[in-house]
Amino acid sequence: MAFDVAADAYGRFMGRYSEPLAEQLAELAGVRRGQRAVDVGCGPGVLTSRLVARLGADGVRALDPSPSFVAAARARCPGVDVRQGTAEQIPFADDSADVVLANLVVHFMSDPVGGLREMGRVGGLVGATVWNHATTAGPLSTFWQAVKDRDPDAADEATLPGTGEGALGELAREAGLRDLVETTLTVTVPFSSFEEWWEPYTLGVGPAGDYVRALDADARDALRGHCAELLPDGAFTVDATAWAVLGRA
Template structure:
């Protein structure tokens, strides 16, 4: 899957949605000052940046040098390298959600923004997030409403299905259906699970600004576009353009499912 890409490519593809989503997600998770938080699947740092803005990079306390207030981990070498440059000195590690390299009860909260649906084993990943979170702490995750057709990529996948009805989109990924993310947290052993919808709106100056990032090879959508021959790619581009009716500028509103539970 196309996530070993430049951080800039991911930023132009998804950052315009994930950055405003991070603020609403942190609010939903109830992350207050003085908390130590792990960003699981941190990518180039959309959620990490919001956490650092609110919490600072390190705790202030009586320990020499303090402890990290915010830490991040991601399986993409390119994203880890970019986050280390973006957040110098912050503890950013290479690794997977299913095998977190931290001791038990290391954090007050563990968050996963737009990650659970790409985990090899979502329940195992959420269990690991719970393991590294102290008793009474919070584990929270959010995933775009791909199954309900309200995600930021929904206009793209609708156009794909018009031309290629058998194409595999992202609607079957874990957590993409209403209630499913909360069920995954419950199976992973979290208690007091609460669910919500989070909404963000992004403005595009024109169609080319919206379309070009799909050609960067990011994620399942980018993989799909890269697999098309030039004629089919142009046909898809035209189909997507027609969906926006030539409006410039235009807004895209996206909804994410969110769920949080207690360890």
């Protein structure tokens, strides 16, 4: 999966959505001064920075498998213990955190149940979000609709773990989490033009970026044109909904 990319590329592609979503996740989890938190799959530090704002750098630790994202998170959040690692093997001790969060990570874990279980090992309250890719409410819905219109057999993100209604909660239950709270979080992202919306898809980030980069020039231009047909002229907004779950180990 193409996530070992520059932090700027991630920010231009998904950061516009994940930045406001991270604030909502921190609020949903009730993160407050005096707690200790871990950001699992921290990327370039989007959620990490929100946790630092609430807890201070000493109260936050983070990890991500991508070396470039680890470096970016360290630069964005000085003083935070940011390590390279995966959700399935978190490099922190049992019960060493009050809150362990994963923003837009579970559907990319190699073992989502194992990753959520490991999060529960490290901290008491576990929280996670996953985009609602299984319907038209996700941030990339228009892109994947355009892809499917031209390439019906293309593999989109709707089959990734946790992306369907109730699926994230089911993963949490399988991981042994209890007292579950399941809800949705929605962000609204403005775009000044179609070009501002399209250009991030060419940066090679995530499954969508992988798909675009694999196309030849003619196919890429055709996909771009069809996306433009599906979106309004001029400025527009994209509403993106994520599934969210909180539970205790």
